[in-house]
Amino acid sequence: MAFGKARRVGTTTTATPRVVQIPGEVVEADAPPDTAADSADEVFKLMDEVRVSLVNIIDAAHIDKLKPQEARAEIASAIRRILERRPVQVPTFLADRVVDELVDDVLGFGPLEPLLAQDNLTDIMVNGPKDVYVEMGGRIQKVDVQFRDNNHLMNICQRIVSLVGRRIDESSPICDARLPDGSRVNVIVPPLALKGPTLTIRKFKKDKLKLDDLVRFGSITAEGAEIIQVIGHTRCNLIVSGGTGSGKTTLLNCIAGFIDKSERVVTCEDSAELQLQQPHVVPLEMRPPNLEGEGEVRMADLVKNCLRMRPDRIVVGEVRGGEAFDLLQAMNTGHDGSMGTVHANSPREALRRLETMITGGGYALPARNIREMIANSIDVIIHAARLRDGRRVITHITELIGMEEDIITTQDLYLFHIEGDDGHGHVIGRHSGTGINQPKIWSKAVYYGEQNKLAAALQIANSEIKPDVTSEIGMV
Numbered sequence: 001m002a003f004g005k006a007r008r009v010g011t012t013t014t015a016t017p018r019v020v021q022i023p024g025e026v027v028e029a030d031a032p033p034d035t036a037a038d039s040a041d042e043v044f045k046l047m048d049e050v051r052v053s054l055v056n057i058i059d060a061a062h063i064d065k066l067k068p069q070e071a072r073a074e075i076a077s078a079i080r081r082i083l084e085r086r087p088v089q090v091p092t093f094l095a096d097r098v099v100d101e102l103v104d105d106v107l108g109f110g111p112l113e114p115l116l117a118q119d120n121l122t123d124i125m126v127n128g129p130k131d132v133y134v135e136m137g138g139r140i141q142k143v144d145v146q147f148r149d150n151n152h153l154m155n156i157c158q159r160i161v162s163l164v165g166r167r168i169d170e171s172s173p174i175c176d177a178r179l180p181d182g183s184r185v186n187v188i189v190p191p192l193a194l195k196g197p198t199l200t201i202r203k204f205k206k207d208k209l210k211l212d213d214l215v216r217f218g219s220i221t222a223e224g225a226e227i228i229q230v231i232g233h234t235r236c237n238l239i240v241s242g243g244t245g246s247g248k249t250t251l252l253n254c255i256a257g258f259i260d261k262s263e264r265v266v267t268c269e270d271s272a273e274l275q276l277q278q279p280h281v282v283p284l285e286m287r288p289p290n291l292e293g294e295g296e297v298r299m300a301d302l303v304k305n306c307l308r309m310r311p312d313r314i315v316v317g318e319v320r321g322g323e324a325f326d327l328l329q330a331m332n333t334g335h336d337g338s339m340g341t342v343h344a345n346s347p348r349e350a351l352r353r354l355e356t357m358i359t360g361g362g363y364a365l366p367a368r369n370i371r372e373m374i375a376n377s378i379d380v381i382i383h384a385a386r387l388r389d390g391r392r393v394i395t396h397i398t399e400l401i402g403m404e405e406d407i408i409t410t411q412d413l414y415l416f417h418i419e420g421d422d423g424h425g426h427v428i429g430r431h432s433g434t435g436i437n438q439p440k441i442w443s444k445a446v447y448y449g450e451q452n453k454l455a456a457a458l459q460i461a462n463s464e465i466k467p468d469v470t471s472e473i474g475m476v
């Protein structure tokens with residue numbers, strides 16, 4: 001297989017990011033010619049040869065002191081000198097590739113570098129040395145990127161986990177880490193991963209999507225976005241629910257953007273992803289155990305500590321366990337407008353999961369008390385989903401309206417209705433209100449002077465209702 005033959009080969013000295021062609025994506029036609037020599041084996045063989053000489057001529061201590069750009073330039077020129085000394089001249093396009101890939105190997109994350117440089121990718125998934133996938137525009141696609149062998153990939157994995165002070169091997173085969181640009185990484189290696197070292201990278205998006213972008217993408221309508229703004233402004237206690245990669249953190253970030261500048265916000269995250277622009281934000285990050293299994297700081301510890309930090313609001317990146325109790329308590333004790341995300345397939349499942357998390361967190365409370373606590377704390381659940389065509393949409397804005405006997409009652413205000421398929425694999429659907437004009441959050445809207453905005457948004461959303469749609473009272 002031609003290795004990266006569709007790559008745009010940049011000159012390393014100027015650190016131009018190389019671009020890997022993603023199937024279906026248009027790439028400028030300046031790829032090197034397809035010759036027999038243009039094979040992964042050829043490149044890897046040449047790289048191995050050059051690497052041996054490179055070790056002898058570069059001074060690692062000197063390179064360490066240079067700025068990244070200068071280090072790249074210095075190593076690239078050393079590689080070129082080695083290539084020029086070979087008795088048989090190496091074709092330019094091959095030399096360029098050896099330079100690029102060797103510099104990436106020495107200074108960066110090897111074959112991952114061109115993928116990491118591409119901002120339009122959401123995830124990078126490496127399933128062993130020869131099997132690399134990316135997610136772009138909601139779709140997963142295989143890309144023409146390879147590692148030499150398991151050892152090569154394992155070295156890159158070691159380099160990544162060393163960034164968080166860890167090592168990965170048979171005795172410690174799972175690790176979460178973070179790249180310098182903030183991208184989230186999970187590494188799992190043999191014997192647990194059967195295809196070889198397996199890496200999953202959630203790329204950090206430098207420019208986080210705004211609510212306007214979500215409207216532009218059709219993830220929500222303008223009036224739906226207005227309702228969300230009102231929810232953010234009026235200090236509703238909020239859970240954003242959704243499946244993996246459905247856009248929960250993005251949505252939380254958008255909503256947190258409506259928090260007033262004067263408020264003190266403490267954020268607790270697994271690995272810092274939120275980018276709040278307000279001046280008075282205190283970001284906290286949990287810590288995994290070290291190599292000896294010590295020093296772990298769990299999310300529940302962080303959220304508990306938050307309560308002693310005089311927050312106006314607490315934002316929890318992802319609620320997964322016992323911290324659910326602490327977050328609900330915060331919501332109940334004067335930290336209105338606190339929020340977090342929960343992995344779930346529907347708003348109702350999110351409520352059930354919160355209940356299970358509290359029970360699992362060691363709080364031996366009767367189910368009814370837990371549900372009461374949930375019903376008294378949370379005002380709204382906003383649910384996001386990734387559709388089978390890759391599109392991400394906000395499918396529910398649902399409010400909690402109280403308890404009926406032992407059951408939490410909910411009321412949908414805004415829904416996404418799936419109407420079919422366009423015959424090309426694209427889901428056809430539509431957002432609308434549910435006929436509710438004065439939701440339970442109305443009193444908060446009045447208190448914050450946002451009732452006209454809410455009324456106008458609901459009126460437009462409700463005008464989209466088709467006769468078969470009615471408000472759904474949910475029971476959990």
Ligand SMILES: Nc1ncnc2c1ncn2[C@@H]1O[C@H](COP(=O)(O)OP(=O)(O)OP(=O)(O)O)[C@@H](O)[C@H]1O
Pocket residue numbers: 121122202205209214217219242243244245246247248249250251392393
């Ligand atoms: N409405 C949207 N339209 C297009 N892309 C989106 C949308 N929402 C989020 N994304 C993109 O999808 C990716 C995943 O989003 P995000 O991290 O918010 O999901 P998540 O549900 O928090 O994922 P996880 O379950 O892994 O925590 C990001 O790259 C983000 O930019």
Ligand SMILES: [Mg+2]
Pocket residue numbers: 248249250318341
């Ligand atoms: Mg997330």
